[in-house]
Amino acid sequence: MRAALLLFLLALLARGQTNPLAGDAAAIDVGKGNFRLYCAPCHGIHAQGGRGPDLTRGNFSAGNTDTDLFRVISAGVQGTDMTGYGERFDDQMIWRLVAFIRSAARVTPEMIAGDPAHGRAIFQGKGGCAACHATTAGPPQIGPSLDRVGRQRSLQYLREKLLDPNQSITPGYSTVAVKLPDGRTLRGIEIAFDDFSSQFMDVNRQFHSFRKEEAASIEREPTSLMPSDYGRRLTPSEQTDIVAYLSTLRGAQ
Amino acid sequence: MKTFLLLLTAVLLLKSGDETSWTTYGKNYAGWRYSELTQINPGTLSRLAPKWIFQTRAPSGMETTPLIQDGIMYVTGTSNHAWAIDLKSGKALWHYSKTPKKPLDLCCGEVNRGFAIAGDRLFKVNIEDTLVALDRLSGRVLWEVELGDYRKGYSGTVAPLVVRNLVVVGTAGAEFGIRGFVDAYDAATGKRVWRFYTIPMPGEPGGETWGSSAGASPNLRGGGSTWITGTYDPELNLIYWGTGNPGPDMNGDVRPGDNLYTCSLVALDADTGKLKWHFQFTPHDVHDWDAIGDPVLVDLKINGAVRKAVVQANRNGHYYALDRTNGKLLFVKPYTKVSWTKDFSADGRPVLVPGQEPREEGTLACPGLGGGHNWNATTYSPRTGWHYFSSEDGCHMFYRTEQQFVEGQWYQLSTVDWVKGEANKKSVVAVDASTGQVQWRRELAATPSGGMLSTASDLLFYGDSAGNLVALNARTGEPRWHFPTGSAISAPPVTYEFEGKQYISVASGNLVITFALID
Numbered sequence: 001m002r003a004a005l006l007l008f009l010l011a012l013l014a015r016g017q018t019n020p021l022a023g024d025a026a027a028i029d030v031g032k033g034n035f036r037l038y039c040a041p042c043h044g045i046h047a048q049g050g051r052g053p054d055l056t057r058g059n060f061s062a063g064n065t066d067t068d069l070f071r072v073i074s075a076g077v078q079g080t081d082m083t084g085y086g087e088r089f090d091d092q093m094i095w096r097l098v099a100f101i102r103s104a105a106r107v108t109p110e111m112i113a114g115d116p117a118h119g120r121a122i123f124q125g126k127g128g129c130a131a132c133h134a135t136t137a138g139p140p141q142i143g144p145s146l147d148r149v150g151r152q153r154s155l156q157y158l159r160e161k162l163l164d165p166n167q168s169i170t171p172g173y174s175t176v177a178v179k180l181p182d183g184r185t186l187r188g189i190e191i192a193f194d195d196f197s198s199q200f201m202d203v204n205r206q207f208h209s210f211r212k213e214e215a216a217s218i219e220r221e222p223t224s225l226m227p228s229d230y231g232r233r234l235t236p237s238e239q240t241d242i243v244a245y246l247s248t249l250r251g252a253q
Numbered sequence: 254m255k256t257f258l259l260l261l262t263a264v265l266l267l268k269s270g271d272e273t274s275w276t277t278y279g280k281n282y283a284g285w286r287y288s289e290l291t292q293i294n295p296g297t298l299s300r301l302a303p304k305w306i307f308q309t310r311a312p313s314g315m316e317t318t319p320l321i322q323d324g325i326m327y328v329t330g331t332s333n334h335a336w337a338i339d340l341k342s343g344k345a346l347w348h349y350s351k352t353p354k355k356p357l358d359l360c361c362g363e364v365n366r367g368f369a370i371a372g373d374r375l376f377k378v379n380i381e382d383t384l385v386a387l388d389r390l391s392g393r394v395l396w397e398v399e400l401g402d403y404r405k406g407y408s409g410t411v412a413p414l415v416v417r418n419l420v421v422v423g424t425a426g427a428e429f430g431i432r433g434f435v436d437a438y439d440a441a442t443g444k445r446v447w448r449f450y451t452i453p454m455p456g457e458p459g460g461e462t463w464g465s466s467a468g469a470s471p472n473l474r475g476g477g478s479t480w481i482t483g484t485y486d487p488e489l490n491l492i493y494w495g496t497g498n499p500g501p502d503m504n505g506d507v508r509p510g511d512n513l514y515t516c517s518l519v520a521l522d523a524d525t526g527k528l529k530w531h532f533q534f535t536p537h538d539v540h541d542w543d544a545i546g547d548p549v550l551v552d553l554k555i556n557g558a559v560r561k562a563v564v565q566a567n568r569n570g571h572y573y574a575l576d577r578t579n580g581k582l583l584f585v586k587p588y589t590k591v592s593w594t595k596d597f598s599a600d601g602r603p604v605l606v607p608g609q610e611p612r613e614e615g616t617l618a619c620p621g622l623g624g625g626h627n628w629n630a631t632t633y634s635p636r637t638g639w640h641y642f643s644s645e646d647g648c649h650m651f652y653r654t655e656q657q658f659v660e661g662q663w664y665q666l667s668t669v670d671w672v673k674g675e676a677n678k679k680s681v682v683a684v685d686a687s688t689g690q691v692q693w694r695r696e697l698a699a700t701p702s703g704g705m706l707s708t709a710s711d712l713l714f715y716g717d718s719a720g721n722l723v724a725l726n727a728r729t730g731e732p733r734w735h736f737p738t739g740s741a742i743s744a745p746p747v748t749y750e751f752e753g754k755q756y757i758s759v760a761s762g763n764l765v766i767t768f769a770l771i772d
Contacts (some may be wrong), residue, residue: 026659033656036668045615045652045668087312090356093663167673194699194719196735220698222676 001165019066021095023103031100034093042081045105049154052081058105061151069098080152119245122238124185133247142203143226144170148251158243165226175221176200189253193220205251256704275321277745278412278482283550286632287707288748289319292755293770294710298724298734300770304756305343307765309334314743315760318367318412318630321749326758328765329365333379340751343767347392354381358661359408360428367412369420371440376420384422384438384448391765392642396443399752400424405661406431412482416492416523419446423479427497430664433477437492437526447526451477451496451514464509476656477515481545481628490501491529492521493563493577497543503611503667504653511536516544520566520580531581533603539610540651542568542624547631549640552681553640553687555583564686566642568624572689586689588682589625589646592618610731611651611667621649621677622669630704630745631762634727639692641713643701647677681715694728714757716742738766
């Protein structure tokens with residue numbers, strides 16, 4: 001057994017870490033089951049993307065080789081929601097996932113309609129998006145940084161979030177509302193929230209920390225701080241242009 | 254009634270030693286996790302603080318129930334680690350470890366739920382599904398036997414149960430097409446004394462509940478894992494053990510029929526392992542609703558008569574009381590939101606709401622995958638007569654998948670997703686064990702993920718996913734005390750008396766923290 005394992009590892013090295021299970025129907029099959037369990041919550045049940053990137057385009061933000069995919073699944077991608085699964089999955093399981101992801105690639109990549117330049121103008125002007133979202137690497141603003149959002153989110157997800165930000169709130173961006181004993185209410189982005197205290201940052205980028213007993217009430221609100229009326233404030237073509245612009249935000253290439 | 258309960262308490266507690274020790278998973282054979290100690294009470298709680306912290310330096314995610322005996326604590330960690338810790342100083346007396354075999358296909362990490370103890374011997378399972386006996390004073394291995402083949406998806410996470418000279422143990426792995434079992438081994442030699450398979454083969458009683466057209470040995474994909482410790486009634490000499498889901502979890506096409514003895518409670522003769530009775534909560538389960546909630550033994554006064562009962566908060570959303578002498582249903586009641594049953598027949602068989610099976614495009618069903626209540630340790634207080642447990646109230650979208658079976662590899666054929674716009678509510682629930690009525694439900698921001706402990710001061714302790722160890726008023730659910738431990742808690746707290754003082758210990762992340770009243 002040990003000798004076999006050694007041979008397997010040597011074979012891997014010799015082959016420059018291509019997937020030893022590439023194209024293996026049984027591996028793809030099992031990989032699909034695992035994908036649905038672990039990956040589908042972010043990448044969608046058909047790998048079509050969602051909160052996580054669309055994996056059916058055959059073009060991956062952290063590299064396109066089998067080794068890249070293996071590394072991403074194993075170690076995650078720093079600065080993104082993609083955590084590493086190396087401690088939970090053994091190599092064979094990761095290769096099965098890689099095999100499935102390769103099999104899920106579509107022949108024609110999704111075409112992006114809209115005018116990115118116009119979308120950028122709306123983002124920075126009429127839409128007021130830039131007030132809360134950074135679009136370049138660097139310190140984030142109050143909302144999620146969008147500097148790599150074109151790699152991280154699917155087009156459909158971006159559109160959904162633009163029109164209905166309350167549909168699913170990005171983890172880490174829940175709204176906390178604290179009613180003070182004097183009647184004032186403070187709102188901000190959740191940093192931590194449990195049954196005894198909450199920590200959050202308000203729109204002026206000030207930290208707050210309250211124990212339950214210091215406030216009249218502390219609640220996690222079911223709504224995002226992001227305005228939910230872009231469906232009315234922007235025309236359909238303006239919405240499409242913004243999505244087109246966001247899809248061009250791909251970070252350092 | 255109260256006198257009766259007190260008398261009963263005395264009888265059952267005698268079987269598991271005094272309050273200076275905690276020597277079995279559920280504290281007593283009945284699985285109560287209840288302590289008569291009262292030094293830590295609502296009046297003194299404000300002085301409850303850490304006395305020592307033990308750093309295991311092993312991977313996080315401890316689920317262990319610490320055992321306490323003669324001034325020493327015995328804890329198991331993740332990835333085949335275990336320690337003996339001096340209660341006075343918090344120092345390790347010895348450390349056992351064994352590198353887990355690879356590759357391991359696991360549903361839920363290299364976790365372990367604790368030791369069992371008999372005389373000078375400790376028993377634990379290792380993740381590659383072996384049972385190991387250690388010398389209590391040195392941690393030296395006395396014997397180790399294989400329970401199941403890890404290359405075929407078997408794994409070991411459960412805390413064993415010692416019954417006289419037998420070490421009784423189950424297995425995990427129902428997501429990998431295993432054939433579940435409950436085993437008993439001779440504590441002295443490690444020789445297997447009996448095995449009860451939770452999945453009968455064709456021709457055996459129950460074997461006909463797996464269809465006949467799905468190949469030569471469809472039952473071999475059975476599942477029915479036995480990953481949470483059972484309970485034991487010494488008078489009836491019966492062991493009660495819950496069983497997990499059938500395999501594949503959410504696509505029942507290859508296993509037409511009820512799929513005995515999955516999602517069931519089995520009562521086994523302790524000497525022979527022979528099935529005395531079984532009760533299947535969820536026939537032909539397709540939602541992964543394992544029947545592994547603690548099977549708690551209580552004597553209940555129902556309609557004026559005292560009934561020897563076993564109660565369980567089942568993952569399928571219902572609270573059940575069964576006659577533990579014969580397995581007959583006493584009552585069944587939902588304790589959370591349930592979408593899949595209309596009614597029950599007199600014998601407890603659910604009458605199904607049609608269309609609740611997982612589909613390719615998703616099916617909304619309640620409770621969700623983790624059930625109303627999952628595996629986390631529960632507690633029963635004889636003072637209130639209430640059974641306390643964690644609950645997740647809400648639904649999931651259940652998606653079904655097609656996939657070929659490959660031995661030893663994941664075979665769930667499914668996944669779940671949140672219902673858009675609907676957040677499941679986490680709560681602690683108190684249910685009257687003699688009626689099934691919910692007495693109170695405390696909704697929480699953090700999941701009560703760590704299992705429960707109740708005491709004679711009417712305090713209820715549990716750890717949550719935000720890392721707090723929490724004490725609630727057991728009669729009202731009101732919070733009384735909490736301590737942020739710094740890591741999500743997945744293990745139940747225990748309490749015991751040492752040198753005249755009451756202590757509370759809990760594993761949090763990869764630490765063991767011991768609390769006492771600070772003078």
